[in-house]
């Protein structure tokens with residue numbers, strides 16, 4: 001399988017943590033590419049009409065996207081319900097946490113494009129502030145969750161979101177008012193799958 005990826009992408013990191021947790025790393029070839037909404041990658045577009053990474057291309061040419069779908073596919077390859085709880089409250093909690101984390105990543109990645117790609121004269125501060133309101137509100141909710149109880153699609157997505165904030169928005173200083181979340185992030189950063197996938201500039 002071929003994974004269109006970039007070492008800075010928090011969504012790709014979800015897939016890479018999942019693959020390592022499930023022992024599937026040696027079945028996935030990472031194809032590192034760069035892209036933005038204004039400089040698409042033709043290989044990715046040929047497989048994924050939305051033109052985003054991660055995009056996973058199976059050996060028979062079938063393409064899978066986006067990160068929740070790829071992670072669940074890998075989970076089934078590894079026997080199922082290893083990182084996606086099978087049913088009940090555990091499943092809905094994990095999926096809700098994945099949604100919060102993906103929402104943080106979306107707001108942060110869009111803000112990053114605003115800072116790094118959009119011409120200065122076209123920037124709109126109120127819009128960027130609106131994205132950061134989402135991020136801060138979501139982090140406040142996570143401060144009150146019992147994240148230590150499971151390492152699943154919910155918590156590994158949160159790890160990826162927090163790592164991206166540290167990587168691109170360190171000055172936000174999210175830890176200052178969220179000590180429980182900070183302690184959890186420090187503990188989970190020692191996990192081999194998390195340590196091995198820390199974000200890096202491509």
Ligand SMILES: N[C@@H](CCC(=O)N[C@@H](CS)C(=O)NCC(=O)O)C(=O)O
Pocket residue numbers: 008009010011012035036037038050051052053054066067068102109
């Ligand atoms: N919902 C998607 C979001 C993926 C995404 O936004 N990826 C970014 C890179 S971090 C991307 O490909 N951006 C290019 C674009 O927006 O055209 C997922 O969960 O995989």
